[in-house]
Amino acid sequence: MKIKKWKKFALTILNKIDNSILDIEVLLSNVLNKPRSWILCYEDYYLNIKEIKILNKLLIRRFYNEPLAYLIKKKExxxxxxxxxxxxxxxxxxxxxxxxxxxxxxxxxxxxxxxxxxxxxxxxxxxxxxxxxxxxxxxxxxxxxxxxxxxxxxxxxxxxxxxxxxxxxxxxxxxxxxxxxxxxxxxxxxxxxxxxxxxxxxxxxxxxxxxxxxxxxxxxxxxxxxxxxxxxxxxxxxxxxxxxxxxxxxxxxxxxxxxxxxxxxxxxxxxxxxxxx
CATH class of the missing domain: 3.40.50.150 (Vaccinia Virus protein VP39)
Structure with a gap:
């Protein structure tokens, strides 16, 4: 699955969460260990099965309003x-x-x-x-x-x-x-x-x-x-x-x-x- 397809799917899950697009990009950035700028530029990158599994678990936790900081384990x-x-x-x-x-x-x-x-x-x-x-x-x-x-x-x-x-x-x-x-x-x-x-x-x-x-x-x-x-x-x-x-x-x-x-x-x-x- 490409990044852009997973982002579209994730957006349907978090459609009631404020700033959901930002949250999705931060999750991608954290799991792939890439800056958000990279996520935006390489939306045709294919996520592997392990990456998708991790992302989906984090997505469900965010759906239940768990703070983003706890999902990525860091806060500025x-x-x-x-x-x-x-x-x-x-x-x-x-x-x-x-x-x-x-x-x-x-x-x-x-x-x-x-x-x-x-x-x-x-x-x-x-x-x-x-x-x-x-x-x-x-x-x-x-x-x-x-x-x-x-x-x-x-x-x-x-x-x-x-x-x-x-x-x-x-x-x-x-x-x-x-x-x-x-x-x-x-x-x-x-x-x-x-x-x-x-x-x-x-x-x-x-x-x-x-x-x-x-x-x-x-x-x-x-x-x-x-x-x-x-x-x-x-x-x-x-x-x-x-x-x-x-x-x-x-x-x-x-x-x-x-x-x-x-x-x-x-x-x-x-x-x-x-x-x-």
Whole structure:
């Protein structure tokens, strides 16, 4: 079967999926290990039986709305490619604001930075890649997630980053950081149910938090004080409707210079505060 014939067949399967043509070309590119430009130029290339079998399996998974990133096992973030699996959340463009704001707070001297709930390591690695003079630590609860983050750091040959397992701060002993960043779970169970179609393939532990989505955020804001140097910064990603409550929590625990930043869609997404005493 030629590429153009399989594309036509695939389009009938994914006719209700947004951007289905792009998805089909990405799947072809991934399976054939060719750039999309090649796929477009060589539509008369004959797919062999093995290639068709792999493509059809991926096509069915995409039909059931499994994210493309999980099918091809990679996602671009901060102009870097990250290996992902269904053990980790898929990096999203809005989280680049967290990286951007963190980098703006780093001076020329060597900073120590902590990423809480690192997932595939996209935030920690993006900071480490951008600031080779800084030392970045990423923590996550699950060993298999830490292995993925470490793999992504090794792929980029980064020497200024390390990862280990910790339930938030529990395994971080006698350490202080200039910056702590986190994209923690912040959905309530009710919010998760309303978004379940889009999120059902992603790890639920990285999405839902108790206390109407605030439990983990409150814990981080409260205890980060013990792990920040004086004048150190805490930056947290959160739901776009949570701004007012997040700012209240920062101020309750005596952070100064509290400010919220918008994501690429103009929604309140990142709040930062500075330790002062």
């Amino acid at each position: 973030f901060w102009s870097l490619n990250f290996f992902v699996s269904n053990k980790t959340m898929i990096p999203r463009p809005d989280s680049e604001i967290l990286v951007e704001q963190s980098l703006m707070k780093i001076q020329d001297n060597t900073y120590k930075i902590l990423d809480l709930g690192t997932g595939c390591g996209n935030i920690a690695i993006s900071i480490a890649y951008s600031k080779l003079n800084c030392y970045v630590t990423g923590i996550d609860l699950f060993p298999e997630v830490i292995n993925i983050a470490q793999y992504n750091a090794n792929t980029l040959n980064l020497k200024n980053i390390n990862f280990f397992c910790s339930n938030w701060f529990t395994s971080i002993l006698n350490q202080k950081y200039h910056i702590i960043v986190s994209n923690p779970p912040y959905l309530s169970y009710k919010e998760f149910l309303s978004l379940q179609k889009n999120l059902k393939f992603e790890p639920i532990t990285a999405l839902i938090s108790k206390n109407n989505g605030f439990s983990d955020i409150i814990k981080i804001i409260k205890y980060a004080q013990n792990y920040l140097f004086n004048r150190g910064w805490l930056l947290i990603e959160h739901g776009w409707k949570q701004k007012n409550m997040i700012q209240k929590f920062f101020k309750r625990y005596h952070y100064i210079n509290v400010q919220t930043y918008k994501d690429y869609n103009g929604r309140n997404r990142i709040t930062s505060g500075q330790k002062y005493y």
